[in-house]
Amino acid sequence: MNKTISLIKTELNITFGLTALKHSFKQKKNRWTVVLISIALLSLIPSYFMLVKGLGGLYDGFRQIGQQSYFLMLGFLVSQMAVLVFGLLYVMSKFYFSNDIVHLVPLPIKPSQIVGSKFASLMVSEYITSLPLILPFVIIYGTKGYMGFSYWLYSFIAVLTLPLVPLVIASILIMAFMKYTNIRGKKDLIRTISAIMFIIFVVYFQLMINRITARGIADGENFLFNLARDANLLVNTFGRMWPPGMWGTFALVNHTSISGLINLVLFIGVGVLGLMLMIYLSERIFFDGLIGNTDQSSSKGKEHNKDSSKSINVNKPYIALAKKELIMLFKTPIYLMNSIGGVIIVPIIMAMSLFTGGEDMAPLRAIISQSKNYVVLGGIGFIAVMGILNSIGVTTFSREGNNFWIQRIIPITPRDQIIGRVLASLAVQLLAAVFIVGSIFFIASISVFDVLLIVLIGIFASIPMTMMGMTIDILRPMRNWTNPQQAMKQNLNVLIGLAVGALYVGGIGYLVYKVISRLSIGIIYGGLIGVLLLTSIVLYMILDKLIFTQFQELE
Amino acid sequence: MLKLEGISKSYGKSKVKAVNDVNLEVKSGEIFGFLGPNGAGKTTTIKMIVGLLKPDEGKVFVDGVNVWEEPLKSKEKISYVPDNPEIYDRLKGIEYLNFIADMYGIEKDKRKEKIEYYSKLFNIENALWDIISSYSHGMKQKLVLTSALLNDPQLFILDEPMVGLDPKSSFNLKEIMRHMCDQGKTVFFSTHVMEVAEKLCDRIAIINNGRIIALGTMEELRSSAKEKESLENIFLELTEDE
Structure with missing residues (x-):
């Protein structure tokens, strides 16, 4: 019986981190x-x-x-x-x-x-x-x-x-x-x-x-x-x-x-x-x-007919990093469900809600059918939000966990770190864009040009969203996890990222709403791209410095 | 090749220094053994050399490059094998090796040659297409060793490299270390195995409670110790005095 009680005590301590919490509360920066x-x-x-x-x-x-x-x-x-x-x-x-x-x-x-x-x-x-x-x-x-x-x-x-x-x-x-x-x-x-x-x-x-x-x-x-x-x-x-x-x-x-x-x-x-x-x-x-x-299945000792020269491919550091990120995302079920599953499921649910939503959705559908611009802008906003909701940027360093040392000893520049990790997020965002555009087809008819606008600007908007997440994550990466679920689902960074991302997209959305009747739509798209570009540049400069210092400071 | 200038490190708010004012110089072509009891500060020192732990005081130079001011430049010269081979276990062995090779910008032909040579030497060539999570501890260790040797490091740093290796791989690793030194490269490693240090190292440092308490060739250590027979005796004598 004592064993069970001791197990329960340890289990609670691990899950709710009482010891770790006490320890971290003693340190000012965690307060x-x-x-x-x-x-x-x-x-x-x-x-x-x-x-x-x-x-x-x-x-x-x-x-x-x-x-x-x-x-x-x-x-x-x-x-x-x-x-x-x-x-x-x-x-x-x-x-x-x-x-x-x-x-x-x-x-x-x-x-x-x-x-x-x-x-x-x-x-x-x-x-x-x-x-x-x-x-x-x-x-x-x-x-x-x-x-x-x-x-x-x-x-x-x-x-x-x-x-x-x-x-x-x-x-x-x-x-x-x-x-x-x-x-x-x-x-x-x-x-x-x-x-x-x-x-x-x-x-x-x-x-x-x-x-x-x-x-x-x-x-x-x-x-x-x-x-x-x-x-x-x-x-x-x-x-x-x-x-x-x-x-x-x-x-x-x-x-x-x-x-x-x-x-x-x-x-x-x-x-x-x-x-x-x-x-x-x-x-x-x-x-x-x-x-x-x-006990993992493996083919140890089996003859491999694989030609090793085919398996050896040379990539730029940022491409190699993006590939590694994507393999890890796809091969870890928790990440697969949350990031990649999320960008597929959320648009489908949204489209179905609108499509089957009965009378209450009628006004919204009326707006949609009236103005193509709202649909396009909404689509862009949706992709942008998925850019933070996919949790890829905001957990990118946390997910390294015990393997973080590898990133710190390899001779890779902060620039390649940023590009590689953003690219991994964008690859998933491309999937999000496909499903979002597909969902939009269910509720409104849009032209090929509109689709292009949504996908291109939406993906572009995902860059600052991912970098926002990365900035949060490099400041306080959660590296001591025992279960990948902790890195993604029990990571406070995800919540902070959501709040910051929602504020950013909401803020831009509000601005667009304020000026949409006064300015031509071309100027609005131009302005939007300008704001996104500016945010990306500023965030890049911040991240470049932060990654350098944090890779040195973290213990 | 490697120079430590008065490096110190304490953890958290603790005033006890895990590493206390360590000064060391390791020359090119040297195999340098870093010895000490558990908790003496070996891993802490190594982590400060490879860029994983920032010293509170002091400087680290690799081939004249300050590790903490120009990290990228110094990292290109170093390879590091940690005591615990925690690596991306969702990747296949070959994917991990490719990833590391990409980071060091190693050309395709050289990469192919090195991967084939070392994976064969460590007898993991057939496991390279398996996912790393299916590897045993020793196999992971060998994969990390292989990845660390891809870039022909000027300075090869290993933390307890013999732990978990089978006798043949252990022998091969010692051969590799010797060979690297013959080429003018430098090997710096920590170990508990006195025999390995005694036979392999050109010079040895013994660290205890964060301080270097002995430094020199086997002969020099012998001449300053009462018990002159083996390194084990010298080690026990020195670390007990503290």
């Missing part, structure tokens, strides 16, 4: 990181309150049809589904792709202890997902319905145990998946296909939600009432498919009677039983999926 995180979180508060206010209205809608309990069930469903979806990704990377696995497996501990400790730290991570979602539902229901002490007590217990069932399901699914896809030589293919299927599912889900909201919005004044009615239907259907949501709801709704208690016991009991089942299964199947994962 502003804390300030930045706080600002980033604070900036989300207004929109979160809007959402909560909307939920209050939704509650009233449900009350009008006398179905408040479905409001709670909606909360449980949404939160538990979110935990499940994120859980699948978290479990995959935490159980199978984190570097500490290599050190844990040889220790005299059971698979269940490894899985158990990792599960415990995932539970804590999942609260970050589940609490902001479920709390408004529970609090609105409680305060608007003037609930008593037992309601709040039950809520507290239910909220705490909420991630249990979905996370158990995610763990079992992933463990089974890893065991049975562990087919020699084919596992990368199978896993890539599965990832694509997952993305398609997400897109489909997004479409469904669009349809429902579109229908709701079409009803105008009765929006919330109708939304409640529609949601009622949805909750009813999904509720039957997902009993834990129902138990949680009935535990809270009937908190004064024995039925509430029974449902609460069911809600927790099934979670605990599931956890025990998962731990039991982990003894049998965890290692099977894992062993195949660390």
